[in-house]
Every structure is written in C-alpha cells, then in structure tokens.
Amino acid sequence: SYVLTQPPSVSVTPGKTATIMCGGINIGDKSVHWYQQKPGQAPVLLIYFDSDRPSGIPERFSGSNSGNTATLTISRVEAGDDADYYCQVWDSGSDHLVFGGGTKLTVL
Amino acid sequence: QVQLVQSGSELKKPGASVKVSCKTSGYIFTHYGMDWVRQAPGQGLEWMGWINPNSENPKYAQAFKGRSVLSLDTSVSTAYLQINNLEVEDTAVYYCARSDLVVPAAPDYWGQGTLVAVSS
Numbered sequence: 001s002y003v004l005t006q007p008p009s010v011s012v013t014p015g016k017t018a019t020i021m022c023g024g025i026n027i028g029d030k031s032v033h034w035y036q037q038k039p040g041q042a043p044v045l046l047i048y049f050d051s052d053r054p055s056g057i058p059e060r061f062s063g064s065n066s067g068n069t070a071t072l073t074i075s076r077v078e079a080g081d082d083a084d085y086y087c088q089v090w091d092s093g094s095d096h097l098v099f100g101g102g103t104k105l106t107v108l
Numbered sequence: 109q110v111q112l113v114q115s116g117s118e119l120k121k122p123g124a125s126v127k128v129s130c131k132t133s134g135y136i137f138t139h140y141g142m143d144w145v146r147q148a149p150g151q152g153l154e155w156m157g158w159i160n161p162n163s164e165n166p167k168y169a170q171a172f173k174g175r176s177v178l179s180l181d182t183s184v185s186t187a188y189l190q191i192n193n194l195e196v197e198d199t200a201v202y203y204c205a206r207s208d209l210v211v212p213a214a215p216d217y218w219g220q221g222t223l224v225a226v227s228s
Contacts, residue, residue: 095211
C-alpha cells in the first residue's frame with residue numbers, strides 16, 4: 001500500500017517560517033491534503049488539492065507538491081500553530097485514503 | 109452550517125460490540141461520502157473506511173475488514189460505525205468526516221470524535 005512519510009517533529013521560533021514535508025513515491029501525481037490537529041480536538045482541513053485553502057484558513061498556510069515531496073509551509077508562525085500536522089492522499093491503486101504519520105510542530 | 113455530531117463515549121468489555129453514530133446537518137447527506145478515522149491514544153490518524161450514500165458499498169482498510177461495519181440511514185442523515193468482537197487494542201477515538209462522493213478523499217468536516225474504551 002502507498003506510504004506517506006513525515007518527520008516526527010519540527011521546531012520553530014515565533015515569527016519564522018515552518019516547513020513540514022510529506023514524502024511519497026511520485027506524490028506529485030496525487031492530490032495532497034493537509035490537516036492540523038490540536039490536543040483534544042478533531043482535525044481541521046488546512047490545505048486541499050495541494051495548495052488550496054478552505055475559507056477561514058489564514059494565508060500564512062500554504063502548500064506545494066512536486067516529485068516525491070509535498071510541503072506545508074507556515075509563514076510568520078504563531079504560538080497557536082503549535083499542533084500536529086498530517087498529510088493525506090487518496091491512493092488510486094488501493095482505492096484507499098492514506099495519512100502520513102504526522103508531524104508535531106513545536107513553537108519555541 | 110455543516111455539523112457532524114457523534115454519539116457519546118463508550119466503555120466496553122473485550123468481545124462486546126459498539127455502534128457509534130454520526131448525525132449530520134447543514135448539507136445534503138446524499139451528496140457526500142463519509143470517512144471513518146481511528147486515533148489510538150498518542151498515535152496518528154488511521155483511515156478505517158468510507159461509505160457512499162448512494163451505493164452503500166463501503167470500502168474498508170485492510171486492518172478493519174471483518175470486524176468493522178459501516179452503514180447509513182439517509183432518512184435521518186446519520187452514519188454508523190459498528191465494531192464487533194472488540195479488543196483492548198480498539199481503545200481509541202473514532203471520528204466520522206464528510207468526504208468526497210466518488211472516492212474517499214479530503215474529508216473536510218469532522219465530528220467531535222467518540223472515545224471507545226475497551227477494558228475487562
């Protein structure tokens with residue numbers, strides 16, 4: 001089955017830019033979606049179809065996807081961005097939805 | 109506004125069954141699919157399966173085939189997840205999430221989650 005690989009943790013200081021990567025074989029050929037999850041809460045859709053933002057999601061959150069890596073970029077990081085982030089794709093081969101293992105973003 | 113409201117926490121013994129409900133409102137139920145996602149304590153998100161309101165032909169992740177059953181009641185815009193023969197390892201928060209109608213993809217609205225605890 002298709003595997004998505006994320007770094008377990010990323011740290012960033014407030015005001016800086018955080019980059020979270022999601023690796024998968026030819027992931028650039030798939031549509032990637034990103035979720036933010038804070039402790040005790042349900043996940044929230046941050047980015048869909050690689051780079052689109054649902055209404056209400058700040059422009060500080062952006063996404064890109066090419067080759068074997070998709071990237072979530074958070075600009076001007078705030079303390080409230082401290083959360084877990086998950087990438088997700090639909091794998092046509094298995095007709096299954098796949099999540100990455102998640103990345104814990106720590107705002108120092 | 110779109111809402112998915114799940115049933116409350118459950119405490120079950122090993123071998124028992126549990127049925128979690130997900131009542132929806134604010135959108136046309138038959139225009140979207142429904143994903144179910146499990147999150148074990150301290151772990152990541154794990155896709156369990158997806159059901160299409162029109163065909164009611166669920167897809168299941170391999171790890172959840174056999175003991176998990178997805179169903180719908182379109183008359184009350186509600187989706188259900190039943191897990192049979194519960195094991196201690198099934199202790200987790202279970203989420204329903206509105207998904208694409210054609211394939212399981214990009215669930216956009218999520219329920220609040222239902223904690224299922226399995227203990228003897």
